[in-house]
Amino acid sequence: MSLPFWSQAGEIARADLRSESRTGEVMAVTIPFGAVALLLIPFGIGTDAPLLRQIGVGIYWAVVLLFGMLVALRRSAAEGPAQRDLLGLLGVDPAARFAGRALSTGVLVLAFEVVLGPIAIALYDARITGWAWLILVVPMVAAGLALLSTLIGSIVGGSGAAPALVPFLVAPLAIPMLLAATQSLEGLRLGESILAWLLLLAAMDLVLAIAGVLTARPLQEVR
Amino acid sequence: MNSTANLVELRDIGVRMGRTPVLRGLDLTIEPGEVVGIRGANGSGKTTLLRLVATLLRPSEGTGRVLGAGLTDPARYEIRRQVALIGHVPALYDELTLEENTKFVARFCGAGAERIAEVLDVVGLTEARTRRVRECSAGMQRRAEFARVLLGNPKIVLFDEAHSGLDASATPLVEHVIKSVVAADGAAMVVSHQEDRTAPFTDRVLELDQGRLWEAA
Numbered sequence: 543m544s545l546p547f548w549s550q551a552g553e554i555a556r557a558d559l560r561s562e563s564r565t566g567e568v569m570a571v572t573i574p575f576g577a578v579a580l581l582l583i584p585f586g587i588g589t590d591a592p593l594l595r596q597i598g599v600g601i602y603w604a605v606v607l608l609f610g611m612l613v614a615l616r617r618s619a620a621e622g623p624a625q626r627d628l629l630g631l632l633g634v635d636p637a638a639r640f641a642g643r644a645l646s647t648g649v650l651v652l653a654f655e656v657v658l659g660p661i662a663i664a665l666y667d668a669r670i671t672g673w674a675w676l677i678l679v680v681p682m683v684a685a686g687l688a689l690l691s692t693l694i695g696s697i698v699g700g701s702g703a704a705p706a707l708v709p710f711l712v713a714p715l716a717i718p719m720l721l722a723a724t725q726s727l728e729g730l731r732l733g734e735s736i737l738a739w740l741l742l743l744a745a746m747d748l749v750l751a752i753a754g755v756l757t758a759r760p761l762q763e764v765r
Numbered sequence: 766m767n768s769t770a771n772l773v774e775l776r777d778i779g780v781r782m783g784r785t786p787v788l789r790g791l792d793l794t795i796e797p798g799e800v801v802g803i804r805g806a807n808g809s810g811k812t813t814l815l816r817l818v819a820t821l822l823r824p825s826e827g828t829g830r831v832l833g834a835g836l837t838d839p840a841r842y843e844i845r846r847q848v849a850l851i852g853h854v855p856a857l858y859d860e861l862t863l864e865e866n867t868k869f870v871a872r873f874c875g876a877g878a879e880r881i882a883e884v885l886d887v888v889g890l891t892e893a894r895t896r897r898v899r900e901c902s903a904g905m906q907r908r909a910e911f912a913r914v915l916l917g918n919p920k921i922v923l924f925d926e927a928h929s930g931l932d933a934s935a936t937p938l939v940e941h942v943i944k945s946v947v948a949a950d951g952a953a954m955v956v957s958h959q960e961d962r963t964a965p966f967t968d969r970v971l972e973l974d975q976g977r978l979w980e981a982a
Contacts, residue, residue: 625857
């Protein structure tokens with residue numbers, strides 16, 4: 543008997559999130575560091591309020607990207623070879639494993655975004671209209687970042703390369719995502735249409751999801 | 766596959782890790798009901814052999830079948846569920862309790878709450894079931910792995926250092942797990958440095974030396 547795909551993914555994600563809820567690595571370690579990064583950057587720039595307001599959105603997304611990557615890395619490192627073997631022998635579909643891992647990472651990155659959002663707004667005095675669009679933008683960025691980090695983590699893990707390579711591979715590939723996220727919020731601030739940027743985010747999420755699912759089996763078997 | 770067919774058949778198998786040969790010209794046949802002991806020095810390739818039989822590694826040379834599936838065929842994905850591997854390092858989630866780990870496996874095996882309680886009782890973890898893995902001794906973690914084997918009803922069980930972390934009182938438990946697999950026409954491979962503890966239930970012992978397998982004297 544084999545569990546349906548999404549049940550398998552759900553089990554993996556649930557185990558990951560339950561572990562996270564007990565270690566509190568993201569909530570207790572990464573989020574405070576992210577908040578401190580947001581707090582320190584204005585000191586480096588100065589007290590030019592209009593400038594801070596203008597670049598605040600970009601800084602927020604850059605911090606999300608950097609720390610989101612860290613979240614994904616920590617989750618990838620949490621799974622050792624013995625657990626990978628176990629999942630293989632339990633007959634877990636590698637694509638479901640990818641989906642489950644991306645799902646749990648996405649939830650954590652989303653939590654990171656949601657907690658840091660109000661901090662960024664308060665610190666940078668960001669004035670955004672069209673708040674409702676954030677309900678789409680924020681989860682789409684979280685999903686994209688989670689999918690990208692999980693995929694690159696699998697490739698690096700599968701090839702036996704050093705985990706230190708992950709940020710160097712994730713960062714350049716995440717640039718279109720960072721651009722789309724920043725421009726979406728900038729568009730909202732200026733009251734312009736952000737449809738093109740949303741489509742870019744959606745396309746990236748879709749391409750990453752397909753790439754992750756299609757490469758899951760070969761990447762698992764290469765070990 | 767009928768029940769009398771060999772469960773494991775390896776012919777002239779070679780495995781290389783990078784350029785280093787780990788297994789060389791290895792032949793092995795395991796029939797239903799057999800318990801095979803494997804001994805060998807550190808680095809002799811015992812763990813590699815177990816992972817190969819579990820189909821988690823592909824051979825660099827030679828051919829082989831496990832439960833009727835070729836070692837490089839896609840069919841091997843289907844038979845993996847019938848293979849249990851208990852390795853050096855416990856395959857447990859450190860932050861989950863022993864019971865949560867068992868439930869995690871049970872979901873994939875299709876086992877219910879009653880069966881989970883039953884196997885935890887068999888391995889002696891009923892009282893400790895709410896402890897997180899990282900708070901448990903190596904012996905308790907080993908017992909949780911045995912619970913996983915019992916839940917999965919595998920046809921082949923592979924032990925890497927079967928008694929690792931277990932005191933002498935747990936020897937009957939190892940024997941029980943092996944017997945439960947073998948009784949259902951399954952087979953077991955037991956790697957152990959403590960031959961005196963595995964000898965009572967192995968049908969034959971093979972020696973792995975520099976990647977080659979010999980019938981032990």
